[in-house]
Amino acid sequence: MRKKTFAAAALLAAATLTLSxxxxxDKAEGPVTVVSEETSQQAATVLxxxxxxxxxxxxxxxxxxxxxxxxTAGRPTLIxxxxxxxxxxxxxTMNNLAVAKKQLSKADQDELRIVFVTTDPERDTPAAxxxxxxxxxxxxxxxxxxxxxxxAGARSVGITVEAPHKxxxxxxxSTHGTQVIAFSPKTDAGYLVYSDQATVDDYxxxxxxxxxxxxx
Amino acid sequence: xxxxxxAAAMAAGMVFGALTLAGCGGPDSGxxxxxxxSGxxxxxxxELSVSSAYMPQPVSASMxxxxxxxxxxxGAKDELTSVTSDIAGSVTVHETVGxxxxxxxxxxxxxxxxxxxxxxxxxxxxxxxxxxxxxxQKVAVVLHFAESGPVTVExxxxxxxxxxxxxx
Numbered sequence: 001m002r003k004k005t006f007a008a009a010a011l012l013a014a015a016t017l018t019l020s021x022x023x024x025x026d027k028a029e030g031p032v033t034v035v036s037e038e039t040s041q042q043a044a045t046v047l048x049x050x051x052x053x054x055x056x057x058x059x060x061x062x063x064x065x066x067x068x069x070x071x072t073a074g075r076p077t078l079i080x081x082x083x084x085x086x087x088x089x090x091x092x093t094m095n096n097l098a099v100a101k102k103q104l105s106k107a108d109q110d111e112l113r114i115v116f117v118t119t120d121p122e123r124d125t126p127a128a129x130x131x132x133x134x135x136x137x138x139x140x141x142x143x144x145x146x147x148x149x150x151x152a153g154a155r156s157v158g159i160t161v162e163a164p165h166k167x168x169x170x171x172x173x174s175t176h177g178t179q180v181i182a183f184s185p186k187t188d189a190g191y192l193v194y195s196d197q198a199t200v201d202d203y204x205x206x207x208x209x210x211x212x213x214x215x216x
Numbered sequence: 217x218x219x220x221x222x223a224a225a226m227a228a229g230m231v232f233g234a235l236t237l238a239g240c241g242g243p244d245s246g247x248x249x250x251x252x253x254s255g256x257x258x259x260x261x262x263e264l265s266v267s268s269a270y271m272p273q274p275v276s277a278s279m280x281x282x283x284x285x286x287x288x289x290x291g292a293k294d295e296l297t298s299v300t301s302d303i304a305g306s307v308t309v310h311e312t313v314g315x316x317x318x319x320x321x322x323x324x325x326x327x328x329x330x331x332x333x334x335x336x337x338x339x340x341x342x343x344x345x346x347x348x349x350x351x352x353q354k355v356a357v358v359l360h361f362a363e364s365g366p367v368t369v370e371x372x373x374x375x376x377x378x379x380x381x382x383x384x
Contacts (some may be wrong), residue, residue, distance in 0.1 A: 087281035095376040
């Protein structure tokens, strides 16, 4: 009973905050500010048991073989599974990462590896991936290859993707992951998970830490 | 003992919902003003208005997404049956099911309710665009309904990372 009431109060407070956050009137007073700190929580989930980096050898946007573990060893690495014929979440996620990355120093940008693995390899050829990623950030590594291999790689980091299939109109329906996994340059382990709710600001705040393998 | 708690939780949920509705439309969502309401329906029918429209600047001209909210203050439901735009070879209506998108033929706009298109949920999918819309431009679309007359919306193109919750 107590707990429930408290939860309701917290929700109310959060709601009030949401409202005030949108308005231009800056009337935040003491208690609201306190709640503000609680609500601006970490976007990242820090994993108690980090993931091993997926053992994927795929084809990059130049058509060359790319061994994920070998190429990204010792580097801060962000991995996302998506597809280019995706109007909403895939480009949003990748653009969020790309915009946040630009806030890093040039050296850190060059150190960071952002890897986009297609979940729709039939349509996402190396050329198609390359063209799409060029519109987002040419430094992003785009990988394509055998779907079963990609699916297994995704599954190894807790991401479920289904094979593309045709709907009744003959249109291809693909699935994307909703998470971005960050891998530490110190351990090469996937230690942070971001949901598709993570914003540019979240990544901007966290990337400098990720580059160092620290918790945000 | 359970009842008061549940009621409190529900009340809180309702307040939260109401505020989300008030949302961050604000002065930034240019489409709300330019869309107008559909005057074609009768007094007892659906009364539709569109707000919070935006298109994130797409990666290329081959595909873009559009988001908006259709409010119905009338006492009868309506259905969004199709969307057209001069700029796109096709505009289709999609709902997100899990992590895949499914095209649907129509979506209800409930009486005294709303049909919301938002990132991660329902969206309009523009394909084969004549050119790549860029931030600052507007994309005109016409929403077609089962009952009400068509509603024209000028959807402002926002940045690729635009977040309606923060307004930037």
